[in-house]
Amino acid sequence: MDRLLSSAAVVAPLLVLVAGVSRLGAPRGVSPWTLLGLLAILCAAGARGVGGYLEARLRPGTRALPYHRLNRLVYSPLSLTLAAAVAGAALD
Template sequence: MDPLVPSALRAGGVEVPWGDVFAWTSSGALAALAAVHVYWGLGGAWPGDARHEKVEIVVGLPKGSPFPSAGPCLVVAFLLASSAALVLAQRYGRDASPALLRLGAWAVALVLGARGVGGLFEARLRPPTRALPYHRMNRLVYSPLSLALAATVVGAVLG
């Protein structure tokens, strides 16, 4: 083991393996994103404001376009919450199939990574998004967050 690369986070005399830190970080973020999608599904207006509608910021469609209905928002929320649970289950599940849970966690990392990389090139596929706040949010928040989450899920699986 390389002494320069710590195998665990040490704080206050407690040692926590990095895999645990990554599992809880990624699961917490995925659960928070699921909650935001539930909020949207129930009609929440954030992050819309007086200048822009949330459809321009979140979806990349022009003002006046319909925001996805409750059904799709809640499906995405379910998938995000399931992903959060899957990452924790692959780390701590004792009675379930470890190979299947590990495969599921890798699939979560793959989907998040694909969203992150794809988002960096989305303006080429959907040029009208360049004129919307979504373009900037996608480049500065959505894609980097997806890539960071993919990395933390990988850290949870390998840790």
């Protein structure tokens, strides 16, 4: 039952967002589902990018792993770059 509740907690706000976008009108004839997809990618990539810099505080055990160095030098900046590219594409 917990999985169903957590899934509903994610899906319900997304449906409300799509309904709001379609009621307000998407810019330049863009589908509201496309905007929802862009927003989901933006949120996921942005959260991954920012979370990568905070991970050492949340999971101190990762500091000893090579992953920690790669996370700060490669993975998090790439995620933030992807989020910025998606935001730029959405605003274009």
